[in-house]
Amino acid sequence: MIVGGTASIDSSKKARKTYLKMVQNVQLTDSVPKIAWRENPIIGFFEEDARRLHHPHDDALVFSIRMGDYNVHRVLIDNGSSADILYYPAFQQMGIDRTRLIPTNAPLVGFGGTRVFPLGSITLSVTVGNYPREITRDVTFLVVDYSFAYNGILGRPTLNSWKAATSTYHLMIKFPTDYGIRELRGNQMATWECYIAMLEMEDYQQTMCIEEQRTIVESVEILDESKPERTTRIETLASQPVRQALTAFLKRNQDVFAWSHEDMPGIDPSIMVHKLNVNLASPPVRHKK
Structure with missing residues (x-):
């Protein structure tokens, strides 16, 4: 679970309190701000969607996306993350100039309450699906300086903007487009490759992301x-x-x-x-x- 770094509200303490009051007001008064209503088809998952998978499984949802000018593999879909994350090794391989990073002071809080401060944020165009049932959105990623088995994480900000529904049992994500429902299947083989890669990491690499890194002179x-x-x-x-x-x-x-x-x-x-x-x-x- 990853908390913090959300782009929907400001990172200041006052802004977080204001957001909490707005949520409480909606739940107590049942009044919500007016938003543009759009008729979307119903999204459902069926038993046939789970075919061509090894069962039983507890695999994560991993697939590839089009990010900028690159096809980025090993992207984790994480409903437990409040931020979209791009790991720095993938950021470097994409040849993006580090000066494009926008400084951010919002830390990420992970499992166990440890904090990680991103190098900055960057907005990239992300495309999923195939024409005509595809969507292209600008996604703001927090760049984290850490070597990980995944290249990036798509969390709740992007999933909510896509109005996407995920199913870990079917290893599938579905979202509405102008031409109907588009579905993306997770790569079960890539999931296990990432899992094995994480097990083979050295212990000191596993703790680098949660400890303050000292500069050794x-x-x-x-x-x-x-x-x-x-x-x-x-x-x-x-x-x-x-x-x-x-x-x-x-x-x-x-x-x-x-x-x-x-x-x-x-x-x-x-x-x-x-x-x-x-x-x-x-x-x-x-x-x-």
């Missing part, structure tokens, strides 16, 4: 004054006495450093040479591409 220490190119790096997070003691120790033992291949004589070639176990009597063959 390193100091450059010269070990031989006569040869200034011989340097080493020491983290400045260590205290000054520890850095001084470590630098002195390295200077006293710099004779064990191998600065080039010439400093490593007598190494058996079998350590470095790789041999192919092939039959020398068989001539090599070049196959067609």
